[in-house]
Amino acid sequence: MRSRYSAFVLADGDYLMATHHSSTRPTKEKKAIVKWAKSVQWIRLEVLETTKGTENDTEGTVTFNAYFFENGNVDVIHEKSAFVKENEQWFYLGLSR
Template identity: 70%
Template sequence: MNYSKSSYYCGNDSSYTKCCEIAHRDITKVTTAEQLMRSRYSAFVLANGNYLIDSHHSSTRPIKEKKSIVKWAKSVQWIRLDVIKTTNGLANDNEGTVTFKAFYFENGSVQVIHENSLFKKEKGIWMYVDAL
């Protein structure tokens, strides 16, 4: 899929520059767990390894896997993100979950990551913890 700044990765109606790029430039601007989830999906599309690591909770941060994560993200063709359900994870919460499906094309077929992700605030900033 060929993305431009006028089309959008994470499924929101806004352009990348008006949505996830803001998070990618300053993670403190992320106000909900869902917003972080969407910005992480966009980071996978863009193979932005720094953001993927920086938005990962320190207790589960895969620093040693950064190169392999970026390599894999570049090797697949990202199709779309469907957010199915969010539980808590609003600005005043400290924890929340986001259930999503991330579709991508790999080795000649469509694949899907279907996950219920846990997000927690760390020092007041939303972070991805792990799949539940």
């Protein structure tokens, strides 16, 4: 999660796509994601809760707040993200239910 947040801060679309699971990867939206990530000023990531996601797990969730400054206002993305581990690498699946 922290590395994906850093990729948003750096507007590193290649990393965001590479760490997004192939079954949910928004390849067609890559340019728009990068453009938006560059247009805001990232403030901080606050991890609120994690479930599973340890070295021996193959899935996990992260609940977080990502604060950013946009159009003169501080805003926040609050999300519970699902991750899956394949071949010893973690991939973002999307919103957790």
